[in-house]
Amino acid sequence: MSMELILFYVLGGGALAFAAAMLLPNVGRNPIHSALSLVGTLFCLAGLYALLSAHLLSALQIIVYAGAVMVLFTFVIMLLNLQPDEIQPVRLTTLKVAAGIIGLFVFGKLITAITLAAGGAQSVDLTPHSAAIGGATWEGGFNGYGTIREVGRMLYTTFLVPFELVSVLLLVAAVGAVVLAKRSLHYIDAPTPPPAKLNRLANKPEAAATHDDHGHH
Amino acid sequence: MQGLLRGLVYGGLIITVLMTATAWGMWLERKLAARMQSRIGPNVVGKFGLLQPVADLMKLLQKEEIYPIGADRLLFDLAPFLVTTFAIATAAVVPFSADAVGADLDVGILWVLALGGLMVIPVWMAGWASNNKFALIGGMRAVAQSISYGVPLVLTSLVAVVFTGTMSLSGMVKFQIAHGWLALWPPGPGVIAFLLFYMALLAESNRIPFDIPEAESELVAGITTEYTGMKFGLLYVGEYVHTMVGSAIAAVIFLGGWDGPFHIASGLHWMVIKTVALFASVYWVRWSLLRFRSDQLMRLCWVYLVPLSVGLVIFAALWRHFVLS
Numbered sequence: 349m350s351m352e353l354i355l356f357y358v359l360g361g362g363a364l365a366f367a368a369a370m371l372l373p374n375v376g377r378n379p380i381h382s383a384l385s386l387v388g389t390l391f392c393l394a395g396l397y398a399l400l401s402a403h404l405l406s407a408l409q410i411i412v413y414a415g416a417v418m419v420l421f422t423f424v425i426m427l428l429n430l431q432p433d434e435i436q437p438v439r440l441t442t443l444k445v446a447a448g449i450i451g452l453f454v455f456g457k458l459i460t461a462i463t464l465a466a467g468g469a470q471s472v473d474l475t476p477h478s479a480a481i482g483g484a485t486w487e488g489g490f491n492g493y494g495t496i497r498e499v500g501r502m503l504y505t506t507f508l509v510p511f512e513l514v515s516v517l518l519l520v521a522a523v524g525a526v527v528l529a530k531r532s533l534h535y536i537d538a539p540t541p542p543p544a545k546l547n548r549l550a551n552k553p554e555a556a557a558t559h560d561d562h563g564h565h
Numbered sequence: 566m567q568g569l570l571r572g573l574v575y576g577g578l579i580i581t582v583l584m585t586a587t588a589w590g591m592w593l594e595r596k597l598a599a600r601m602q603s604r605i606g607p608n609v610v611g612k613f614g615l616l617q618p619v620a621d622l623m624k625l626l627q628k629e630e631i632y633p634i635g636a637d638r639l640l641f642d643l644a645p646f647l648v649t650t651f652a653i654a655t656a657a658v659v660p661f662s663a664d665a666v667g668a669d670l671d672v673g674i675l676w677v678l679a680l681g682g683l684m685v686i687p688v689w690m691a692g693w694a695s696n697n698k699f700a701l702i703g704g705m706r707a708v709a710q711s712i713s714y715g716v717p718l719v720l721t722s723l724v725a726v727v728f729t730g731t732m733s734l735s736g737m738v739k740f741q742i743a744h745g746w747l748a749l750w751p752p753g754p755g756v757i758a759f760l761l762f763y764m765a766l767l768a769e770s771n772r773i774p775f776d777i778p779e780a781e782s783e784l785v786a787g788i789t790t791e792y793t794g795m796k797f798g799l800l801y802v803g804e805y806v807h808t809m810v811g812s813a814i815a816a817v818i819f820l821g822g823w824d825g826p827f828h829i830a831s832g833l834h835w836m837v838i839k840t841v842a843l844f845a846s847v848y849w850v851r852w853s854l855l856r857f858r859s860d861q862l863m864r865l866c867w868v869y870l871v872p873l874s875v876g877l878v879i880f881a882a883l884w885r886h887f888v889l890s
Contacts, residue, residue: 351569380693381639387686407675415682416712422686423708426693495671496732 355399363392379425383418390414404496575667579656587805588618593841594848601852628794636791637694644691645796648684648803655680655810660735662823662833673734674722677814681718681769684807685711688778688788691800695791703787706859707771707778713866714768714775720874721762724754725818727881728889734814738822742831744889746821751888754880759819761874766815767847768862770807777859812843 366388375381390413397406503511592607592615599606607614632638658673660666670676685708692704725747726732729740741747748759768775779787789800816822816839825831857865 380637384640384686384690403670403672404675407670407672407679410679411675411682415679415685419682419685419689419708419712422689423705426689 352399356396359392359395359399363389363396366392380422383422383425387414387418390418404499572667576657579667580653583653583656583806583809584802587802587809588622590805590809590844592618593845597845597848598852622798625795625798630796631791631793633696633791635696637696640690640694642796644687644694645792645799645803647687648691649799649806651680651684651687652803652806652810656813658734659810659813659817660738660822661813661836663735665833666735669733669735671733674726674732674818678719678722682711682715691792692788695788697791699784699786700788700790703778703784703790707788710768710771710775710778710862713863714765717761717866717870717874718765718769720871720878721758721765722818724758724874724877724881727878727885730885734817737818738824741821742824742828746819746824748819751884754877755819757873758877759815761870761877762819763815763843764870766811767850768866770804770811775862776856777862808847809840809844812847813840815843816840
């Protein structure tokens with residue numbers, strides 16, 4: 349067995365084990381343990397990317413997913429501090445059944461693709477002369493595949509338009525998040541009426557009306 | 566298999582050297598603190614108190630392990646282990662000299678930033694799993710601080726990447742050997758970027774003036790409140806290793822790494838001198854300055870450091886385009 353094969357089995361097995369751990373009753377019932385085992389899965393995937401000599405993708409996977417996204421996940425889950433008995437028992441809904449069917453379909457397709465590739469029916473040409481990626485031909489082949497220089501070159505030449513579109517999309521999402529988060533500040537800053545008067549006049553209809561007016565500001 | 570063997574040997578060497586250096590780094594800090602406060606410091610165990618770290622280790626190993634009521638035992642045990650692991654793993658890509666480098670990744674700086682970002686998870690785990698208000702508040706402050714100061718840290722690293730045109734740490738040193746150290750050349754922005762990077766580093770490793778996550782006067786000891794024995798020791802050592810490796814990285818990115826001044830006698834010893842000097846200066850700052858409040862920290866970061874580092878990135882791009890090419 350070669351070095352890469354051993355590492356592949358270790359990392360792939362690790363990713364599967366962390367994912368499967370979420371199905372265990374004592375892990376699955378605990379949201380934090382589930383979230384942290386997702387971090388483990390993402391970390392193993394980053395290792396697999398590194399094994400495919402995509403070092404940049406591997407580092408970004410750790411920074412963005414295992415680092416930033418999962419920190420916020422665990423932060424929110426831990427602050428909610430759900431106890432295992434507070435979580436509703438799992439119920440089957442139409443959406444979940446549909447998700448399961450789609451998942452099985454994709455899994456079946458993957459199995460078919462892997463069997464075909466293993467049988468040699470479909471061979472992919474990765475020799476370093478020229479290769480077609482997504483309809484666009486890229487002269488230069490896969491020589492520097494996965495290195496930061498090649499990823500940068502492709503982002504700014506072949507995939508310039510999709511890259512710019514995605515960055516605009518992310519900017520819109522960021523601005524939207526700020527707008528949504530900022531809206532709640534408005535209510536905090538709004539002056540609240542003094543409570544003592546309200547208590548005394550609570551039963552009178554005109555007092556309730558003035559309170560309502562305040563609420564709209 | 567040869568690669569695996571090399572990795573194991575080099576990894577073992579890095580862990581041993583870092584842990585030893587950190588143990589006597591703590592001795593150095595206590596001596597420096599004592600000198601600044603007109604005390605003597607550790608002087609009983611061994612000559613000049615040099616065996617104090619060994620005595621401390623023996624004490625920590627003998628302590629009783631206590632789990633607080635309602636603690637999440639799995640995470641409580643896992644957190645100190647992960648803190649130290651991530652701190653040491655960062656050192657894998659640091660080039661200590663032209664030959665002494667574990668893995669010369671072409672994305673070395675990203676590896677450093679990735680593990681620094683990942684460090685937040687075990688810190689937060691320790692804060693939450695303790696089931697203690699002080700630890701929880703300490704953990705929350707640590708997360709808020711790390712995420713905020715991560716922004717200027719990444720941006721000032723980007724300044725270095727734009728100047729040198731590479732993300733490999735040894736590539737950065739080679740550029741500096743050819744063109745001059747980044748902290749000195751170009752004059753001005755380089756040294757500002759270095760200072761910003763250094764401040765963000767202090768904040769990431771929770772050092773004064775950025776140590777509100779474990780402010781003793783408010784939070785007992787922050788995330789380490791409930792920890793005893795060697796688990797406390799690992800959290801404590803993890804923080805020191807983080808500071809030590811951070812100093813080494815700052816030395817590599819901005820101070821020319823193993824390159825001597827005017828290229829005199831370049832080699833491993835210059836890297837050691839620069840790292841220890843930066844490490845000692847962290848403690849110099851620690852015993853000289855006051856602690857910031859939470860809101861002052863956030864304002865300093867988002868109102869001053871972030872815009873300044875964005876400006877530096879733009880300057881670096883212009884310099885690269887008009888002067889270096």
